[in-house]
Amino acid sequence: MKSAFSSAARLSWGLILVVLSSLTAAMGQAPIRFVKTSKIFILDAGKVTYVFGINEQNILQHIYWGGHVGREEDFRTPSTEEWSSFDLSSTTTPQEYPGWGAGLYVEPGVKVTFPDGNRDLVLHYVSHQIAGNTLTVTLKDVQRALLAHLHYTVYPQTGILRREVTIENRTDKAVVLESAQSAAWYLPQGDGYRLRYLTGRWAGEWQLTEEPLHTGMKVLESRRGSTSVQANPWFALDRDGNRDSEDGSVWFGALGWSGSWRISVEQTAQQQVRVTGGFNPFDFGYRLGAGESLTTPPFYAGYTDGGIGEASRILHAFERTEILPRGSGSGTRPVLYNSWYATGFKVDEAGQKALAEKAARMGVERFVVDDGWFGQRNDDHAGLGDWNVNLQKFPNGLAPLIRHVKDLGMDFGLWVEPEMVNPDSNLYRQHPDWVMHFEGRPRTEARNQLVLNLARDDVRDYIFDSLDHLVTVNDISFLKWDYNRNFSEPGWPEVPPEQQKNLWVRYTQNLYDILDELRQKHPRLEIESCAGGGGRVDLGILRRAEQVWPSDNTEALDRLTIQRGFTYAYTPHIMMSWVNDVPDFNRRSAPLQFRFLMAMQGSLGIGADLNRWQPEDLAEAKRMIGHYKSIRDTVQNGLLYRLASPGTGNVSASEYVSENKSQAVLFAFLHSQQFGRTLPAVVLQGLDGNATYALSRLDAKPNEKNSILPLKLSGAYLMEHGLPLLLEGDYDSTAIKFDRTPP
Numbered sequence: 001m002k003s004a005f006s007s008a009a010r011l012s013w014g015l016i017l018v019v020l021s022s023l024t025a026a027m028g029q030a031p032i033r034f035v036k037t038s039k040i041f042i043l044d045a046g047k048v049t050y051v052f053g054i055n056e057q058n059i060l061q062h063i064y065w066g067g068h069v070g071r072e073e074d075f076r077t078p079s080t081e082e083w084s085s086f087d088l089s090s091t092t093t094p095q096e097y098p099g100w101g102a103g104l105y106v107e108p109g110v111k112v113t114f115p116d117g118n119r120d121l122v123l124h125y126v127s128h129q130i131a132g133n134t135l136t137v138t139l140k141d142v143q144r145a146l147l148a149h150l151h152y153t154v155y156p157q158t159g160i161l162r163r164e165v166t167i168e169n170r171t172d173k174a175v176v177l178e179s180a181q182s183a184a185w186y187l188p189q190g191d192g193y194r195l196r197y198l199t200g201r202w203a204g205e206w207q208l209t210e211e212p213l214h215t216g217m218k219v220l221e222s223r224r225g226s227t228s229v230q231a232n233p234w235f236a237l238d239r240d241g242n243r244d245s246e247d248g249s250v251w252f253g254a255l256g257w258s259g260s261w262r263i264s265v266e267q268t269a270q271q272q273v274r275v276t277g278g279f280n281p282f283d284f285g286y287r288l289g290a291g292e293s294l295t296t297p298p299f300y301a302g303y304t305d306g307g308i309g310e311a312s313r314i315l316h317a318f319e320r321t322e323i324l325p326r327g328s329g330s331g332t333r334p335v336l337y338n339s340w341y342a343t344g345f346k347v348d349e350a351g352q353k354a355l356a357e358k359a360a361r362m363g364v365e366r367f368v369v370d371d372g373w374f375g376q377r378n379d380d381h382a383g384l385g386d387w388n389v390n391l392q393k394f395p396n397g398l399a400p401l402i403r404h405v406k407d408l409g410m411d412f413g414l415w416v417e418p419e420m421v422n423p424d425s426n427l428y429r430q431h432p433d434w435v436m437h438f439e440g441r442p443r444t445e446a447r448n449q450l451v452l453n454l455a456r457d458d459v460r461d462y463i464f465d466s467l468d469h470l471v472t473v474n475d476i477s478f479l480k481w482d483y484n485r486n487f488s489e490p491g492w493p494e495v496p497p498e499q500q501k502n503l504w505v506r507y508t509q510n511l512y513d514i515l516d517e518l519r520q521k522h523p524r525l526e527i528e529s530c531a532g533g534g535g536r537v538d539l540g541i542l543r544r545a546e547q548v549w550p551s552d553n554t555e556a557l558d559r560l561t562i563q564r565g566f567t568y569a570y571t572p573h574i575m576m577s578w579v580n581d582v583p584d585f586n587r588r589s590a591p592l593q594f595r596f597l598m599a600m601q602g603s604l605g606i607g608a609d610l611n612r613w614q615p616e617d618l619a620e621a622k623r624m625i626g627h628y629k630s631i632r633d634t635v636q637n638g639l640l641y642r643l644a645s646p647g648t649g650n651v652s653a654s655e656y657v658s659e660n661k662s663q664a665v666l667f668a669f670l671h672s673q674q675f676g677r678t679l680p681a682v683v684l685q686g687l688d689g690n691a692t693y694a695l696s697r698l699d700a701k702p703n704e705k706n707s708i709l710p711l712k713l714s715g716a717y718l719m720e721h722g723l724p725l726l727l728e729g730d731y732d733s734t735a736i737k738f739d740r741t742p743p
């Protein structure tokens with residue numbers, strides 16, 4: 001275990017993966033293999049091996065998930081395990097994807113009710129197909145034509161595996177799925193595991209929670225219809241690791257679904273450790289007609305022996321290359337200005353133009369008009385649903401403002417909240433039946449709004465057409481897609497009662513369809529996923545959104561904790577972070593430099609009222625934005641090392657290193673100095689030990705004693721001796737850039 005302030009040089013995981021992938025390739029092994037003699041499947045994903053087989057009962061049985069094991073003879077045909085008459089073999093055998101039947105007491109992959117009342121489902125192996133990096137194994141009930149096609153994809157660059165299941169009803173009658181999970185992941189049997197997960201609430205998202213795993217089940221979930229801030233569909237399990245350790249085994253995963261989801265983490269009486277995830281079974285009851293199929297959300301998971309730090313970096317790289325809509329072509333995010341905190345709903349052409357001019361002078365690259373530009377939207381009581389420009393505020397439409405913004409050298413973005421409607425809107429007056437509701441029952445409002453029933457195709461079409469029109473007639477590069485409440489009364493009275501619960505799935509599928517179609521028709525359009533903060537961040541929405549809004553809480557000290565939690569699961573590339581005015585949340589007033597350096601650890605934005613800024617503030621902002629542009633590729637696309645946690649002391653420090661180690665940047669923050677203590681040297685990680693780095697300041701600190709003189713240091717010195725920080729007083733902050741240079 002290493003403390004935050006000590007480290008030895010580590011090989012970058014990228015290098016290790018490349019070496020291992022080339023080893024596998026050199027040995028001529030395909031990434032996915034079926035060994036006929038032992039009836040086992042071997043999935044090699046870079047430095048990770050995953051193995052399961054077909055046992056003597058024709059049931060798919062898990063064998064191994066962990067570090068790379070190259071010798072396939074080491075794995076034997078699995079066989080069922082039984083402990084006592086109270087624990088039938090269906091429970092004690094680690095079934096790769098169990099149906100609920102034959103005495104299964106652990107979490108099932110799928111649970112079904114047939115029309116004759118039969119609820120027993122026993123899935124046996126039928127066939128499989130391997131195509132490059134993908135494998136599909138088909139299972140079928142022992143009697144009935146209910147099939148589960150298990151899809152696997154391996155990603156050798158990161159060692160991530162993707163699993164999802166298509167459940168197919170080949171009987172001649174409809175069945176009801178009461179649970180449809182994407183995967184059951186098995187960790188090595190035993191105890192001593194620790195579970196990490198992310199919880200929160202509005203303005204307090206991304207709190208890392210850690211607890212030991214004991215016998216029983218821990219449920220992480222959202223029943224709210226969307227991803228939620230209360231829990232995020234990510235988990236990590238390790239054994240006896242340090243808080244921010246850079247070594248030790250970690251198994252981790254994340255679901256790609258933006259509707260109600262569940263991840264159940266079980267430790268059985270036999271110390272089987274299993275993680276099952278997919279659609280939330282609460283109020284689930286998906287009617288699958290004869291001949292129909294349902295595919296579960298993708299469940300991605302990985303393994304590393306490099307500790308939780310490496311687990312995060314693997315996920316970050318995977319998200320950037322495999323999940324984000326533009327993949328490895330994502331480049332860097334532009335510096336953004338958004339007027340929400342400055343003007344609220346009081347947006348108009350003259351005011352926005354004035355802000356745009358100031359923003360452009362500071363080096364902002366994208367100007368975004370937030371809520372208030374449409375319908376009768378003067379506060380949050382009216383207008384949602386009416387996506388036409390408010391002509392009192394913008395008499396000539398948005399075109400003159402957009403032209404002005406573009407002439408200033410920025411692109412233009414606009415806020416929308418397409419899934420919602422205010423009862424005080426033309427849309428609701430025309431279509432009161434378009435919101436989700438139960439017939440004759442009250443409709444619960446939140447923020448004076450109701451949720452449109454996106455499961456309905458006419459609602460889906462209305463939303464698509466409104467947005468398509470908006471981005472067709474206006475030169476809009478970016479939509480901030482907001483969502484400010486969760487479901488209530490999720491009824492769909494227009495379809496027969498037995499179909500109504502399909503809403504839980506259909507809503508999100510239609511949401512994805514709208515986004516996909518919009519993106520296809522407007523390929524240059526970029527999207528931010530916002531849900532009153534970080535309520536819709538998951539690997540499903542991230543296939544369709546370039547960036548996300550982690551929290552409405554922009555107060556700099558809180559944000560350090562929020563952002564740190566966020567990065568356990570998600571890349572800083574997508575993490576929007578704004579500099580706002582003070583006093584902010586908690587009535588706290590951190591200095592401007594502190595606020596800037598906090599926000600520069602993600603994708604930088606400014607949300608302050610620039611009309612209130614003094615010339616020296618505007619000058620400092622210009623300088624900081626310039627600095628940010630010199631490091632943003634490293635911050636957004638590099639390797640993150642969390643050095644010191646804001647939760648465990650007065651100091652927060654993090655380091656970003658570019659993939660080729662040519663640049664690094666260190667950020668450190670002191671909340672409040674006590675007893676005149678000076679801080680120990682911060683020991684850096686991930687640098688090239690043999691290289692020399694030129695140091696330069698991104699803060700405004702004087703270069704005096706105990707500072708960063710000399711201005712050149714070796715990677716080895718920085719990673720072994722460390723760098724003293726000159727942090728003192730309250731709310732002090734520093735940032736140092738390291739550029740590889742000839743010795």
Ligand code: DGJ
Nearest residue numbers: 340370371482532533552
């Ligand atoms: C909630 C978002 O999180 C804010 O940034 C802002 O866009 C408001 N909605 C606007 O109503």
